[in-house]
């Protein structure tokens with residue numbers, strides 16, 4: 545999972561050509577997401593969703609979520625540096641900004657950003673992790689939802705965000721074929737001039753060239769491509785990417 549200050553080596557190209565998807569493709573994605581978000585639980589039972597890779601892992605090992613929570617609580621207790629991502633995001637915005645932590649897990653990133661004086665909403669599909677986030681980081685708002693379908697107005701959150709951050713390999717834990725939808729939902733929750741920041745490692749089934757294509761489909765373009773959360777530049781052999789994206 546998230547290596548907060550990861551030096552890089554590996555695969556994936558930062559600046560290769562991306563497919564130019566039409567505004568119509570983006571509109572379809574957005575309409576799909578709105579339709580899904582508008583369904584009631586009765587109309588849209590969990591069984592009709594494609595479970596994310598994370599949910600498949602939890603289904604195979606129901607103790608996985610609790611193990612994950614305790615692993616990070618133990619690292620925090622022994623003073624490990626778990627805040628590389630939060631420091632970068634904090635540097636991108638003024639005090640009191642609005643941050644959406646997409647795929648927040650138990651709140652490692654969003655919780656720290658709330659402590660740094662931002663208004664944070666965290667969204668995660670795993671209710672065990674969200675329960676832990678609520679317990680450990682009560683200063684932020686935590687929502688159980690699928691980031692590929694999220695519409696936070698349905699949770700009474702109407703204002704957009706200055707940064708949407710998705711750290712800790714979240715993109716590599718999504719269901720196959722849902723990455724563009726997740727990115728579109730992130731873009732849809734941005735304030736004007738807001739940015740999306742995603743970080744994940746290479747060799748986990750989702751590569752940088754796919755990210756750039758899906759970002760284009762979602763109406764996002766790269767602003768800055770990094771290889772680490774401590775601002776090393778992305779290079780052709782980097783094995784980690786931190787992509788800062790903005791609406792096109």
Ligand SMILES: C[S@@+](CC[C@H](N)C(=O)[O-])C[C@H]1O[C@@H](n2cnc3c(N)ncnc32)[C@H](O)[C@@H]1O
Nearest residue numbers: 596598647648649652668669670690691711712
């Ligand atoms: C390795 S954890 C990272 C958690 C957190 N971002 C961090 O860095 O500490 C990956 C997270 O992605 C979440 N996730 C995967 N697919 C998701 C989806 N479709 N919607 C919301 N969260 C999802 C999982 O529930 C899990 O919390």
